[in-house]
Structure formats: structure tokens, C-alpha cells
Amino acid sequence: MTSTPEPILTIANLRVSVRGEEGAREVVSDLSLTLKRGQTLCIAGESGSGKSMTALAIMQLLPQPAARISAGKIHLGATELTALDDRRMRRIRGDRIAMIFQEPMTSLNPVLSIGRQLTESIEAHTSLSRDEARQRAIEALKAVRISEAESRLRQFPHELSGGMRQRVMIAMALALEPDVLIADEPTTALDVTVQGEVLELLRDLQQKHGTSVILITHDMGVVAEMADRVIIMRHGRMVEEGKTSDIFARPQAHYTRELLAAVPRIGSGAGRQESRDAEPPRPAKVAEVTDLHVRFDLRGGVFGRVTRRVHAVEGVSFSIAPNETLALVGESGCGKSTTAKALAGLVPYSGDIVVGGRNLSGPGRDERKAVRRDVQMIFQDPYASLDPRMRVGDLVAEPLLIHGITSKEERRERVAALFDRVGLSSDQMELYPHEFSGGQRQRVCIARALALRPKLIIADESVSALDVSVQARVLDLLKELQREFGVAYLFISHDMAVVENVSDRVAVMYLGQIVEMGTRDQVFSNPRHPYTRRLIEAVPVPDPARRRSRFARLDQEIPSATRRIGEAPLKLALSDVGNGHLVAAEG
Template sequence: MTFSADQGTPVLEVSDLKISYHGGERYHPVVHGVSFRVEPGEVVALVGESGSGKTTTAQSVIGLLPANGHVDRGTIRLNGTDISRWSDRQFDTIRGARISLVPQDPGSSLNPVKTIGAQVGEILEIHGEARGKELERRVLALLECVGLPDPELRARQYPHELSGGMRQRVLIAIAIALKPELIIADEPTSALDVTVQKRILDLIDELRAEYGTAVLLVTHDLGVAVDRADRLVVLQGGRVQEEGRASEVLAAPRSPYTRQLIADAPSLSRSAAWVTATARSSTGTAATDDVVVVEQLVQEFPRPTRGEAPFSAVDHVSFRVRRGTTHAIVGESGSGKTTTVRAVVGFQKPTSGKIEIDGTDLSTLGGETLRQFRRKIQLVYQNPYASLDPRQTIFEIVEEPLLNFGNLSRLERREKTLAILSRVGLPEALATRRAHALSGGQRQRVAIARALVLDPQVVVLDEAVSALDVTVQARILDLLDELQQDLGLTYLFVSHDLAVVRQIADTVSVLRGGRLVDEGPVAQVFDHPGSDYTRELISAIPGRKHPAFA
């Protein structure tokens, strides 16, 4: 098939697209009459929360719908040619060559037993573009093009030897290898740190400008869409709620759903967030005692080579958290933030330094005393699905800590379990379900309920909202704030998302390479960052084209 579009023909034109999934006799429509177009060199963002139909729409464009997915109606035109009902064999002729995909998860998208060079070269071999020495030269040129240091070394390495940002660059190298007319970027940075995210999006933008490639950007992050897209297509429930130029949609959204997305996006609510941060900081300073005290914390791990100096994951970190406030620990992957909080909750013994929780020195605890101490401090993980037992009902999951730590009667446990489920906004009817039957937001509420059922004083939230859609994230943040006000909880909030930190925290510690590079009240650190690294983190927050940043 030859694609020779007339001047003025869109690279991609989707018209009245309807898609459904079939299972036995069940018929489940998920995309309802979606239409949009992408012009040459243009970036169009499909925006919406999970279940909005954005990924299904994108999959249909490149012919990668699941086996039970079906295009019921409408057309998908690539440079004027209708490809909506093409076979896999037909799609094989254009995937990579005319249209490419940058998937969300580089970890599961790269073959773990093939070298990076072999995987980048594969797309060139499949389409007969290069062989032998020429193939090697083209592979190294692509790796260099996407900014990977030492391309010859990277080509010999395997995916597990590269960072998440490096792996995503490899996927981009594969996507641009044959200079396609259209790149579909499906949540390409949602799993990356904010600074790595910025560099990856900058790279896609530079390549688009160089090659004139059109980009269909699929994202739930309205801040990213505002920064990077020329036009937005806002989806909800498989229907287009709003479409238009990004600046116009953000300045004057017509759809109530779009207005809610904007209100819920931390990176797009700068003014409100600053007021909140300032108010929270002034409230926090009224507290009279520090419930968490960390002084000169050092956490070292042995290296595999005998005689080699140990690896210092945390290097003399100190901070204090006042009772009833929220202290954030921020930094990129590898900064030491998760290692720090694991020491704070007593999961690992520090190499040196002191940790006190409500006046108790953790170094004096051990065995049963340490186990009972953990009632005071509870942890909520990033991924609620992975941390909830799939065999237990929701009631059993939340009740379990009471069985482990308490001596309440069965009736008292039932009353307390149902009460805390109600407190986090979960109806009693969900108590008999299992985790797989709940949404991501509901599962995170279960994880919070489990942490609170023992009446702790301190709750550690380790990237507890980073895996959630922006609207769900906003509801969970509201819930956390409400619980803190009502129960007097103290939060230690671990995150790489400074937009969320700006919204929820009173004070903040910024870590880099295991060392403290900035600290203080949130408003002070954001207004007057004390390190170049903190300034880089702040400048990488998406959504800076929004009028609120003007």
C-alpha cells in the first residue's frame, strides 16, 4: 500500500468511531462515535481518566486492539487511506514504517533476553532497511539520536541494566527508526520521575520538529497535555466531551468534565495550591512537638564485590515532623526517599543516626516491642492492588491488623472495621468483595482504611497517589486532608510529584543521591529553592503554559 497524501490531507482522521469488546454473548461498547484529526507535524492529546476510551482509540489506530475488540462503525484514515478494517498482515506493512507506538511501560515492552541493539535493529531488519555493518551503524546512530550516553555500550546491554528513562528512550529510538508519519505515544512518561518525564517529552518534541512527524499523545495528565499538545480531545466514557486548541480549552473549558479535570490537576491549580501551602505551613508552625525526629540518618548496603566500599543510599539525612502536619520527602528514583521511610517505620535498622517516633528511640526496640510499636506508625504503599491480598475480602483485609495486634471481641472487630470503611468513604456493600472487583481509587481507600484501623499517630504514604488518575487522586488527597483534620494524624508523604507536594504538604525535604539538598516550609522551598536541583524539579512540573502560571 502506498501512502501519498494530497496537500492538506490530515495524517490521521478518525470519524464517528465506535468500538466494542465481545465476550461470549456479552457486548460491551466502549467508544461511542469519536471523531478527531491530526495534521502533519501536529501534537494532538487524547485526555481522560481510566475507562475513558483513549487507549482503546489509540490501539485501533495502529491495529492493536485485543482479540475481542471490534470496530463497529466509523473510519480511521491514515493519509487519506481507510485502515479501520485492515487485517494484521496489512498492518504489519505500516507499523514502524508509517505509524509507530511508544508504549507506557518500557519494562514490559522490551524483551528481557535480547540486547538493546538487537531490539532496535529488529525494526530495520523486518522492513529490509539495513543488514550487517550498516545495521550496526544505524542502531548506534538511533541510540545517539535519542540521547543515550555511550551508544556502543548501551547496544550491548540488556533492558534490566538501564534506568526507566533510558529504556523509554530505547522505545522512542525504535519508534522513530523508519521516520513514520505518525507516532502514538500512549502514556509515555506516566511511570517516570518529573525531570526524566520532561527530558523524554522534550526529546519527542525535538524529533517531531526535525522530522515533521505528527504525534497522538495519550495521557491522563492534563498538565502534560497543556505543555505539549497543539490541540486537546477530552474523552469521558468513550465520548468526546471537548475538542479544541489547548490554550483555548484551558482558558475557557465548555464541558463540566473538562472543568473538573482542570480543577483536580495539581499542576494546573497553582494559585489555589500556593494559598493552601501557605495556610498549611502557618498552621503547622503552631504545633508544639515533633512526633518524628530523624537525625543524621545513614543507610549503607554492601556491594557484591568483596572489599569494595559499601553503597551509601542515605547519607546523614535529618528532618523533623510536627504533630498533625504533613512532611514531604521528594526526589527522583534513587534519591533515597523510600530507603529513608523504611528506616522510619522500623523495617530496616540504620547504619547510624537516630530515629525517634513520639519520643521513642527506635534503636532501643526489638522483637515483640518493635512489633507492637508499629501500631503507632503505619504504611500505605504506592500500588494498592499489589499490597492487598487477592484471596481476602475487603472486610478481612481491613480487619486483619486487629487480629494481629488487638484482643477485641469478634463483634468489636466487626464494628471497628465497618466504621473505618465508612470513614474512608466505602459502603458496607463492598466489604464482601475482593480487591479485583474494586476500582483503583477504591483499592487505595481500602489500603488507607487498613492503615488507620489501629489508630496510628503517624501514617507514611509512599507514592500513595502516583498511580491514580488525576480525578481519583484529587478525591484521595481530599480524604487524607479530612482524616488529618478530624483524627490529628501526622503524615510522612513520599513523592516525586512536586505539584502534589505543593498541594498537600506543610514542610518538605528534597533528597538527591541520598543527601538532603533543600528543606523547609513548602511555600519557602518553592518560592526560594536553595539548590539548583530543587529549581530543576520545580521547573519540570508540567502545565506551566496554563494561565495560572502567568
């Protein structure tokens, strides 16, 4: 009879309390779990469920003095972490237990080179010399498949893409071969292909080193692809725990069933018949973009001469009809957000942008201001786009004030009506942004975007940072508002499952150009360009029975859109392959 191996990590009856103005409250209550060697345990749930606080408690990194472990024990092997002082805990962090945070740019020191940050942690936990630590740092970068690893040591975080920075974080976490790796939302902000690469990388390194992984995420597709066991948390408590296959096939808790039902799935939007098909012919397009170019000059050398040029957007053309959602998809750096900023008049461009029959580059300042009233934006991070010193009612009324629309009393009445329409109460108009949840803050941003009754709303990654159930509610709200006001959406996202469920038409961008464009069904049911197929194939499927043995691997980073002065970019020509389905061919 074989003996069961001892768990590498054990949590027993953990309670974490946070002290606030109204006294202490528990954010983690009576949590118990075990993690075996080489196992992947996923902790899933909405924001505020206690996932990240659990991870910080394990690492003994709770924000002091506001948060503390009020009860329970955490054992790493035979070592009780809750009994260690700061000095002994610092020796364990990184060496035996490591953590990858959600946003690598805020986790990496912007003033230190990648090499300095890597070697610093290696030298702190080993007796290696500086040269030996440098060699191990190079090997760690190679292990996470970063090309030209030696030269990367001299670079700074801002010189790397988001996917590269996350790989550096993984290299730092695994350089000392820890027993346990905690990954807190490691792929939430990444494009779908880079996400697949990072998840595949975690699998490879886990198999090589036998590392146990705690993966914290709200992406149930990632859970299905990666987890051996799953814990579902809500309001600080574990509501369900079990094997991944059981959780997805036979969820017992009502909350788990709600969470799984809210997950967008590729295919659930295909073939959908909209009532708008029976509508009369549509009026003129809300927005028409023709041969749009956006380029940025890069200066270098002693005299600051222009040496290179970023071709961020190259010859993009598309149109959007009233009551229509055009989704713009692609990886980071492909030009999606730059196109949106040009459409909103926020960056200089060449080409034509016509909104409501008027050219955005009109002759007069007042005319340009009038055109821009018709185009509003909803940004990815609602907290960063709301002034924390202003009440949310004033933030929603601000566009009306800027454009001199209505009296003070009428503005207040319109704002109250907008709050009601987006599912908030007029009483909340007097609150500040920090007093709302993430989903509520995004509703405030939607209300602000609607204040001027625009013809076009640009939603730039507007739901990517939201939990899956909150995301579903916000998307439903956007659909309702579209039916009510007839507003058109330019929906920018890297989440192909969300795009497939909300869009009427889809445009796929790569290196500043559109490589495929057509109806939702044309693009998702019959993708013709290799890049489009790669994007769709990289989407994790929220079904453990369809778990892939390997993710599609990227051999290298996306090629740069930067060119030397005088060097012409590659031109792509779109050809109609049938019924308006446009696919790029090199020209």
C-alpha cells in the same frame, strides 16, 4: 489559494466493544478525529474514558477475542487499517505508525539486550544488513541523547534507570521514522525533570522528522505544554474538542471545567494560612530521624567479593510533628523510598529512628512490633499492594488480626466504620480488589493504613498513578483524615505541584542526602539550592499562554550513588539561612 494538506490519520465513527459476563459493552462510542502531518493531538480524560482503547484500536492491538472494533473506519493516509489482515498490519506497525507505552519495563523484553531489541525491529522492516541495523540503532540512541550509545547496546533493561528506559522506547519507536507516533502516558511514572527531558525530546524529533503525535495523558500541564489540539473523553465518548488555547481559556463542557479545576498548580498553596497556627504548642514529635544511613553491598567477580557499595541514604535527619505533613521530594534514585522503608522497619539501617518516643531499634522483638504499629504505609500501586485472592474487608482487618486487637465482631465493626470514613460502603467489604476502580482501591489502602490508628502514615507516591480528578478527591480525603485523627504524614512524591498543595514542610533529597528543607512557603517561594530550583522550574504549567519554548535539559543522568569500597561519599552540611530554612553546602 493554498490547498489544505490531507490528514495523515482519520478516524470516523469508531466503536470498540468489550465482551464481559453481562454481555458486550461499548468502551469507545462514535469517535471521529483527524490528525494532520506534524501536529500534536492530545487525548485527555480519566481512566476508563477510552483513551488507551482508542490507541490500541489504531494499532490493531485490541486484546482478542474480548475486544473488537464493532463499527467505524481508521485511515492511515489512503490505507484503511481496519481492512488489513495481521500480516499486512505487522508491516505497518513500527514502520508507518509506532507506539510508546506507559511502563517501559513491561514493554521491553527483560532477557534481551537493548541492542538486540533495537536491531530486531529495524531488520524486520528494512533490507539493512545486521551491521547497518546496528549502526542505525546507535544513531537512534544518540538521537534520544543517551550517552555511550554503543556500550548501551550490550546492556539489559534492568540496568537502566526509568528515564533511560523510556528514552530507549522512544528510540525504538522513531528508529524507522514513522508517520504517526502514539505516546500513551509516556511521562506519568517519570520524575518531573526527566519528564521535561522526554517532552523536549519528542518536540525535537517531531520537528526533525515531521512526525504526527497522538499524546494520551491525564496530566493537563503536559497537555498545555505540548498539544496543538485537544480531545476530552469521558465514558468512551468525546465530550469536547478544540484548539489547546480555547480548551483551557473557554472550556464548554462541564466535565472539562471540572477536569481543569482539579489540576494542582504551583502557587495555589503558597501563603496559605492554616487554622493549626492558632493551636496550643504541639506535644513531642511523632517521629525523629537522626543521622540515618542505608547502604547496600554489590558483589562481583568469580568469588563474589563486595566490590561496590550503594550509599542509598547518607546522614539524613528530620522530624515530623503530630498533625503535620512533611513532603520528601527528589528524582528517582535519590533515596526517598529507601528512607520510607527504613522508617517502616523494612530495610536495615544505621542511625536513630524514634517513633512516639520509642526507638525503632529497640532491644526486643515485641517492642519493635509495637513501635511499627505506629507507622503505616500507603503504596503507589494499590492493586499490587492488595492480595487479589482476599476480600477487601479482610485486607483492612488483617493488621488488627496480626496484632491481636479486638474480637472478630469488633474487627468487623471497626472495618465497616473505616470503609464509611473513606467514602466506601460496608456492602463493598465482601468484594475483591479487581472489582474496584483505581481511586477506590487507593481508598481501601488508606482504610487499611488507618486500621491500627497509627501516629504516622507514609504515603509513597500514593496519588501519582491516579487521574487528576481522582487524585484531588484522594488528597482531600487525606487532609480530612489528618484533621480528624491528628495523624502525621510523610508524603513522598515527584509531583511538585501536588507537594506544594498538601505539605506543611518540604525536604528535598539528592543522591541520598537532604539538600534543602523548610516550610512549604520557604522552599517554593524562595528556593535556595540549585537542585530545588531545577525541580520547580521543570514542572509543566497548565496554561498554554505560558508554554515554554524549551524545557530545562539534563546534560546527563543523575550521578550514581554507588561507590567503590573505601571511596567516601560527598558530605553535605545544612546551614540555616533564616527561620529554620536549611540549605546544603558542600562540606
